[in-house]
Amino acid sequence: MGKKIVVAGAGHGGLIAxxxxxxxxxDVTVYERKIKSELGYDWEDAINLHIFAECGLExxxxxxxEFNGDMKYYNPNLKAPLVVYANGKGSAMFExxxxxxxxxxxxxxxxxxxxxxxxxxxxxxxxLRVVGIRTSDAxxxxxxxxxxxxxxTPLRSRLPVCCNVDRDYGYGECFYAYRAYFDKVxxxxxxxxYEIFLMHQGERGISWVVTKDSYVDVLIGRMAPxxxxxxxxxxxxxxxxxxxxxxxxxxxxxxxxxxxxxxxxVMVCDGYAAVGDAAYMTEPMSGSGICASMRAGLILAETxxxxxxxxxxxxxxxxxxxKYMLHFGKNFASxxxxxxxxxxxxxxxxxxxxxxxxxxxxxxxxGGKGDSAMAFSDLVARAARGIGNLPVLLRTAxxxxxxxxxxxxxxxxxxxxxxxxxxxxxxxIMENTTLMQR
Numbered sequence: 001m002g003k004k005i006v007v008a009g010a011g012h013g014g015l016i017a018x019x020x021x022x023x024x025x026x027d028v029t030v031y032e033r034k035i036k037s038e039l040g041y042d043w044e045d046a047i048n049l050h051i052f053a054e055c056g057l058e059x060x061x062x063x064x065x066e067f068n069g070d071m072k073y074y075n076p077n078l079k080a081p082l083v084v085y086a087n088g089k090g091s092a093m094f095e096x097x098x099x100x101x102x103x104x105x106x107x108x109x110x111x112x113x114x115x116x117x118x119x120x121x122x123x124x125x126x127x128l129r130v131v132g133i134r135t136s137d138a139x140x141x142x143x144x145x146x147x148x149x150x151x152x153t154p155l156r157s158r159l160p161v162c163c164n165v166d167r168d169y170g171y172g173e174c175f176y177a178y179r180a181y182f183d184k185v186x187x188x189x190x191x192x193x194y195e196i197f198l199m200h201q202g203e204r205g206i207s208w209v210v211t212k213d214s215y216v217d218v219l220i221g222r223m224a225p226x227x228x229x230x231x232x233x234x235x236x237x238x239x240x241x242x243x244x245x246x247x248x249x250x251x252x253x254x255x256x257x258x259x260x261x262x263x264x265x266v267m268v269c270d271g272y273a274a275v276g277d278a279a280y281m282t283e284p285m286s287g288s289g290i291c292a293s294m295r296a297g298l299i300l301a302e303t304x305x306x307x308x309x310x311x312x313x314x315x316x317x318x319x320x321x322x323k324y325m326l327h328f329g330k331n332f333a334s335x336x337x338x339x340x341x342x343x344x345x346x347x348x349x350x351x352x353x354x355x356x357x358x359x360x361x362x363x364x365x366x367g368g369k370g371d372s373a374m375a376f377s378d379l380v381a382r383a384a385r386g387i388g389n390l391p392v393l394l395r396t397a398x399x400x401x402x403x404x405x406x407x408x409x410x411x412x413x414x415x416x417x418x419x420x421x422x423x424x425x426x427x428x429i430m431e432n433t434t435l436m437q438r
Contacts, residue, residue, distance in 0.1 A: 014148025016297030046091035075354035130271035173261035183246035330410030
């Protein structure tokens with residue numbers, strides 16, 4: 001076989017794809033900007049333990065893992081919180097650096113070469129085909145490129161427009177997340193340990209406070225970066241409401257940029273595929289996307305292996321794009337609709353939606369059984385409660401209904417890559433996801 005594949009960036013999905021391809025006999029090299037010890041944020045994230053077995057990794061002992069429980073969502077005035085019950089199905093909390101240690105070890109044992117401290121500068125192109133990457137050290141030619149360096153990849157943004165891969169993100173599609181672990185002040189335990197604040201302090205974004213036995217996990221997410229003074233003021237105000245947050249910073253305390261939007265509609269072109277944050281594979285409310293990225297890595301590797309004629313074209317890579325959309329993309333796009341409602345509704349409107357019971361626990365759990373559209377009888381009942389602010393009600397009802405419709409659009413993704421059909425499908429996605437854009 002011997003076909004050479006380069007993976008730009010050691011993202012979760014890229015490492016899974018790299019390992020699977022190396023196991024299948026491909027010559028795979030990962031180029032990573034950071035040194036090995038710097039990979040992974042100094043915090044933990046929610047992850048479904050089933051992902052380890054799916055990816056052929058040893059599953060960690062559940063007895064040694066802490067799981068999320070119920071989640072309480074607060075509206076800006078803090079008066080009408082909604083509780084979403086986990087019912088024993090909370091996600092496991094797993095350290096990012098521990099996960100990276102597992103993924104890197106798996107990749108190296110599979111035969112993947114990983115080159116650290118290497119800046120990725122851009123593509124090597126042959127017409128409209130990607131044939132390699134340019135790094136700070138060399139030009140690397142390859143038969144296939146996997147784009148996996150994260151949100152602000154230098155590769156996606158440099159693709160020719162006619163490749164039909166969206167190159168940038170817009171307002172409300174990423175946020176700056178400050179994450180820190182503080183000591184816990186004894187004697188202050190909320191009734192629900194996981195508290196999420198929507199449009200916290202009247203600003204567009206979210207915050208959370210997760211209270212554990214010996215520490216408190218704090219996140220502050222905003223649509224623009226925050227300076228030290230603003231962070232300090234925000235933390236003081238959070239401590240006034242959540243006195244369990246201590247003053248001693250145990251770890252973290254950094255600010256990172258995270259995508260919170262629907263995934264790329266088109267993730268492939270000739271010789272190229274995006275995975276992970278480079279393709280916006282995160283849940284648009286929370287920014288969590290580890291499992292989705294790892295599963296995408298599996299689908300991508302399977303698609304490449306199935307390309308027995310080794311064309312690595314947009315046509316032969318399209319099954320990866322299609323399978324991801326049918327399994328994950330359609331649900332994330334639906335959640336994106338509700339996120340945009342909350343993002344673009346004024347503070348008084350968000351309070352109204354919560355205070356009147358128009359947004360419910362079922363909506364915050366993203367449709368329960370997967371149906372995010374309001375039934376007509378439900379809409380009538382909500383209208384009776386929301387008649388005092390009919391424009392906000394109608395916008396919310398329209399968005400939730402569009403959330404169901406956009407799933408159907410995603411399910412209509414063309415079976416094969418035909419540019420005319422793909423562009424028509426992409427236009428339908430835009431039509432059904434821009435209702436609440438600012």
